[in-house]
Amino acid sequence: MAGIKDVAAEAGLSVATVSRVLNGHPSVSEDARRRVTEAVERLGYRPNAVARSLRTDQTRTLGLVISDVMNPYFTELARSVEEEARALGYSVIIGNADERPDLQDHHVTTLLDRRIDGLLVSPTDGGSPGMLGAARAGTPMVFVDRWIPGVDVPVVRSDGRAAVRDLVAHLHALGHRRLAIIAGPAATTTGRERVDAFREALAAYGLELPDVYIGQGDFQAGSGRRVTEGFLDLAQPPEVVFAADNLMALGALDAVRARGLGVPDDIGLAAFDDIPWFVHTDPPVTAIAQPVRDLGRAAVRALVDRIEGGPGASVTLPARLVVRRSCGEGEPGIAISPSPVRRSTP
Amino acid sequence: MAGIKDVAAEAGLSVATVSRVLNGHPSVSEDARRRVTEAVERLGYRPNAVARSLRTDQTRTLGLVISDVMNPYFTELARSVEEEARALGYSVIIGNADERPDLQDHHVTTLLDRRIDGLLVSPTDGGSPGMLGAARAGTPMVFVDRWIPGVDVPVVRSDGRAAVRDLVAHLHALGHRRLAIIAGPAATTTGRERVDAFREALAAYGLELPDVYIGQGDFQAGSGRRVTEGFLDLAQPPEVVFAADNLMALGALDAVRARGLGVPDDIGLAAFDDIPWFVHTDPPVTAIAQPVRDLGRAAVRALVDRIEGGPGASVTLPARLVVRRSCGEGEPGIAISPSPVRRSTP
């Protein structure tokens, strides 16, 4: 593979000059620029990014450590992050933690060893040692979706509180009173927040959230299934189950179907995170939608700002309720929906 | 950030010795090994992978350029690739081509600039210039899922022919005769093969595949929607539509629903590529499942074999039909299914 020396020889110039035209340095003669361009063309030369990175101490690469690529929410987040990064001249390397702190640590370590310029992370737990170390070491970093309290890093996320309130209002208007939640891991902010928001919203209607109606999940389908089975086994099962993410909702659907029961007739279901498939599930699932694309974009912008020495401001975007038919809404247009709720078109 | 020199100073040894213990070189005294290990520990030293790569001319990184991350099939493939690569001591950088040849080229160029050790690609079209160049330049490479005829690179893929035959047998047994297909891009092997296999299978029953029953899609949901609308507009619409991937099936579902029609009563639907959501769509979708995990694993193994100078054998794995209810199967157990078909449990 041709190196910069070959180009220099071919162009009859020094490597310094070649490097200058490659990097668009202004003080190069028109003639030199032309000769180098031609030599590059002839040789099919491509600069070695590894050597360049070593020399300049920047890789133009961002690391993205997400909790679970198979979760459509994170897949879309990753896509949006890559898109925005590319627009800003960065590549991104994705690390999939699979909701496992040890894997998360493996990825941040690997990414740091590769000297990425900045790190975007959606922490799987309270913070694995490697991640905390990175934050302390001053690696430019921003949290997306989930974050770690007490760690001084900008946070780009969606606030679901209002949407959860809307959801509870919606369920209450439908006549439901026994509401349960499949929670995410307590070690994650989103895991805690969604339960808290749900509990508060219930309280506003004088409703309780008893312990038996809080099932501990881990944001994966299997846990949604197990928790739902537990709810179904209760002497007094809940009327509606709110899954704190889309994968656990899938698991809940599995569990209900496995018993030969149906949604929403036997039990209602709502989910945090909206995905295209929810339109076509049986029944279509009422869900809370986050502005994923915007989150990805904002996260990259905040990180690049940090990399360039800026403050990297935190951003919080609202989520919104999308009403469909999994909570006993009946035919669209017939159910009474609370005022701030937007109804989705089928 | 501490460098190898700092470690050497701290340990009272030369950088050469430090490097040796870091790389597990045998000829190092026990004492030196201990002193280095301790110094590394004290300093929290981590080797700079960029410098190491420049020196050794290997990055221990694989590139994976896939057609569309948002397609659950490819998401799972990417996950499986990363898993196997990690087990073999490699990282993987994913490039999402989004079914766009220009983006595909951007990613292979970037990946090559970064001097990845090998490239896994599922080509978006007949082969973008950059990709062909990489193959010619001798970059260790393996095609996954899709491949380019005439390019001498191992191919790891699934053969859907038998499963498509099973599908057609299944549909025929159900009494369907007017069968249509939403094809993938003719520039892709999978796009062509699935149409060919479908046509051949029909021929075995003396059935034709008229041009009006071949809709040109691009493996994305929008095209599935458009093509299905076209089918629905026909004087004599097909009885069953076979979507060549899961995203186009999603689009087909959208189109049918938008007309206020239902699957399978008004029109049947089958899809290539099975995904967890197909169990919960309305109705559950009859689909052809590829052994995705195995494909990912096999692809990585073939690539690593090539990197290490081996031949990197091609691998072809069978796909299988999963019968559900979107083709008018009626209640499970009632429909007559052809012999080689495995029936899925709900």
Place this chain on the structure above:
DNA sequence: CTGAAAGCGCTTACAG
């Protein structure tokens, strides 16, 4: 077993 030195492919003051 250990160290001094060369070199991987670039970029960038420094001097001219």
Place this chain on the structure above:
DNA sequence: CTGAAAGCGCTTACAG
């Protein structure tokens, strides 16, 4: 505007 030279952080013959 151009080139010679140093140096980024490592690894690895080579010599001892």
